[in-house]
Amino acid sequence: MKTVKCPACGGKTKRNGKTKAGAQRWRCTSCGASTTQRYNSKASMLALFLDWLLSKRTQAQMGMPARTFRSLTSEFWSLWPTAPPCDEIHRVVHVDGIWLKRSCVVLIACTEGHVVGWHLARSESSQAWAALMARMAPPDVVVTDGGSGFERARRAVWPETKVQRCAFHAFEQVKRCTTTRPRIQAGVDLYAIAKGLLKVGTPDAAAEWLAEYAKWCSDYEGFLEEREVADGRPRHKHERLRKARRGLTKLCREGVLFTYLDEALAADGAVPATNNRIEGGVNRQIRAMLNEHRGMRLDRMVKAAFWYCSSRLEAPASPARALAEFPTDEAIAELRRTAAEGNARDEAVERWGTAVSWSDLHSGGPYRSDWD
Template sequence: MARRRSSRARRCPLCGLPMRRNGYTKAGRQRWRCDACSASGVAARPDATRLAEFRAWLPWVLGRTDVLQAARAIGVTSRQGFAKRTAWCWSVRPRLPKPARAHCVEVDGTYLNGWCLLVAVDAGDGRPLAFQWCDTEKKAAWLALFRRIPRPDVIVCDGGRGCLAAIGARWPGMRVQRCLVHVLRNTRTDLTSRPRTEPGRALYRLAKRLVDTERCGTPEQARQWLADLNEWYRENRDWLGERTVARDPDTGFHRTWYTHQRARDAYHRLARLNAAGMLFTWLDPALNAGGPVAWNTNMLEGGTNKPIKDAMRRHNGLSPEHARRVCEWILYMRTRDPEPERLAKNALRRGEPEPRKAGDAIALPGLDRRSVQQPAPDDPGVDPYESGFGIRKGWAGQST
């Protein structure tokens, strides 16, 4: 097998004179010898070694290889040795390229390791446009995210108060499409999947029609849906207004409340979204002239959030800083033309990457059981446990 000969000129580290090739080592590396001082050795290539470590580390972070497979790629046989060799890779931080203007943008937030990650993606191809780390989905965090992307024609979101407030402050008059899947989930939370009353069952059937594009996918069908909602309200107005009165045995005072409060909440949510123009924005012919408009955030939930949560399951013992770095690499690798090796080379060219902080634990694969999705305080109506990350309570066989 022919050996590849290095074309680089080597100089003796002792006398500085040119060295000549002097065979190969048992490992196949080129040996050099100085005729002046008889010094001999092999040429060290720390940049090539570091790049090989990065090439083995990145697939492991993205979940494409096992940690032992990645370790063997750089000649290491243990997890601890692999973690020590690749500790510098955590200092290479990816940056998303400057985003181009998108017609429709989907935005959402997910909670990981006590942090909230806000992400904006192009609804057309699912490419990440920008992301923002924060503690909760508040207005200031959403504003920081929106400052990084050009103004789109329409935004699809889950309807959190902080998000809507930031949209109105950043882009007055922006068209917003409320994710209809979230609307159905909120309605199911109020009515349950098996309402006990006939008006509740009829209202739940109306909510399920929203996500049926065959029955509610044209402007004419949307108008018919609104007519059916108005008819439901006309028939059940008195039922919604029923009140329950009870006497407090301790104080003797009477207390009153709406008997069917959950049904009232479900109906008024639908009516409020329609009045705000967020229910059937995706069917507006003027907006569809510039391209299709999404009616859900599935491109973001399934294309970006799911790989991130899967990565959190695979890795165990991640510090918050390392967990954020994994998420950032997953987002960067989903951009149009990712160049991870260029980022690593730039970091090496600038000098030795920053050492690992004393509080950062060495990352090993597995499940981080601390990554529980937290509720969004900005909008209690939005169900944050849609992906099954929430803490369960109560008896599973009982429904209210």
């Protein structure tokens, strides 16, 4: 049992009978003040809840009947773990989205050691990516798989950050068009060139790869221009190879394939060529957690993903601080109602003139935190 201190003078206490309600009474040995001690077990129950959620154990293995465990921890499903703004400048940040349903994706950013931010969205739009990126200081390099909307958001929020396109995803983009067993020689050659992208380790090797790809484009330029008539309409005969060529040519033109070989960046440490850190270190673990506790409805799947990301922060919130700081479903619903009422008032003002909102004149910090 924890030592009970006197609330009046801070001295030691001793047992002094019980109250009418049956609670233990304590009496100070110094000043004689009497007090009772109440224990709040919510923090310890939240820790138990997270031990279950982030492990492979079942509810029946948590030291109590499964029904009792659900009864004692059900209130914690209303909490929404939030990511604090990150003002530390990192050299390399990995970004990716994990889809939980067709219209629900959690965008995540992490470094080599820990998660730095996450954001819930309906799609990988530029607005969603900007909402995630605006809460973090721009890194030196961002590694991405080239999801839709990301580049537009990066140009707006992190214009000085260099981009490394994941080499494995670039290879996979070609493989989807050629398959692993191409039937024509042009496909065989392009597949071999794309596979060689994974083995480039020096600037000289990168220059040789670019020359080899340029030669392929030149050798098969006429072949890829061949046309045929299908359903009464003319079209290119090798559209899938043309699509693969467009993708690689765009990456070469943007200069994002070999950022990891930049000597200035490599001087401070190696820059990864792939997005394996977030794909295998974060997203895979979230999928494994959801599989262990399969059957959750969508909102609980989202919160479970948030709890995992929160546990991988550089300084995770303790259960007691989480209870005090994380918003609940009720708090978020109230914020939405307040925002809706504010929007209605703004629309009324805009009928007569231009309205200026509070956020246009005031800012709580250097990074945006008011995204939807």
